[in-house]
């Protein structure tokens with residue numbers, strides 16, 4: 001990857017450093033100042049090489065989307081000819097249909113917006129539930145979605161070798177199936193109905209869980225209510241232990257203490273989103289995906 005630079009923001013420095021080392025690509029940071037009125041001032045290194053990889057996870061996305069809208073055209077002005085966004089977490093992908101009349105299908109619009117700014121977008125487990133690939137919302141080949149499920153499955157199998165993997169809802173079946181295959185574990189998937197941000201009802205599979213070490217697996221935890229409801233039900237049914245593993249550790253509000261209070265033993269996540277629960281790294285996965293994308 002000659003004449004390539006990895007650009008990142010200081011709040012993702014550990015992930016950026018690990019990635020720069022894995023790719024053997026130099027790293028530079030975007031200077032960022034937030035003015036009192038909320039506007040942003042960004043400073044990019046000048047000049048830039050022809051190939052620029054911009055690392056920006058889109059958890060807490062709104063301000064970061066503005067950063068990208070400013071940083072991407074600036075990078076091109078400063079010399080970047082090929083611009084790739086590495087967004088380990090891609091926001092707005094869960095708003096994938098018009099649930100109520102007039103509701104914006106944000107998935108489509110945010111994906112399109114990013115594809116207008118970047119030649120490629122590389123991400124992990126972007127909650128593609130109603131569509132099969134990013135090609136349905138971006139120009140074909142512009143987006144690449146990797147999955148951390150096999151990594152999580154192998155990780156879980158080492159720690160809970162006889163574990164039963166449970167996905168809380170139908171959306172999770174794609175990740176749970178892959179993780180179970182990679183770890184050689186049993187799995188099952190429940191059903192969920194969301195009534196509000198913090199209000200979900202769950203129907204877990206009718207399985208004998210008494211005495212079993214159960215690991216709940218999902219793409220992300222936000223309020224944690226999906227996992228909390230599932231964990232409480234599994235413990236009520238006599239599960240010996242309930243652990244939780246997610247790709248994206250959003251853990252908003254009181255999610256983490258509430259999960260612990262519900263009796264969850266271990267909480268593991270990948271470092272796609274920097275968080276105290278991070279237990280395994282997505283850097284090898286990102287590096288592999290990048291090589292694949294840049295070969296084409």
Ligand SMILES: O=P(O)(O)OC[C@H]1O[C@@H](O)[C@H](O)[C@@H]1O
Pocket residue numbers: 094127168169171172197200218219220221222223224225226227
């Ligand atoms: O229940 P919280 O943590 O708020 O939200 C995360 C859940 O909502 C779904 O879209 C995700 O796939 C996950 O199952």
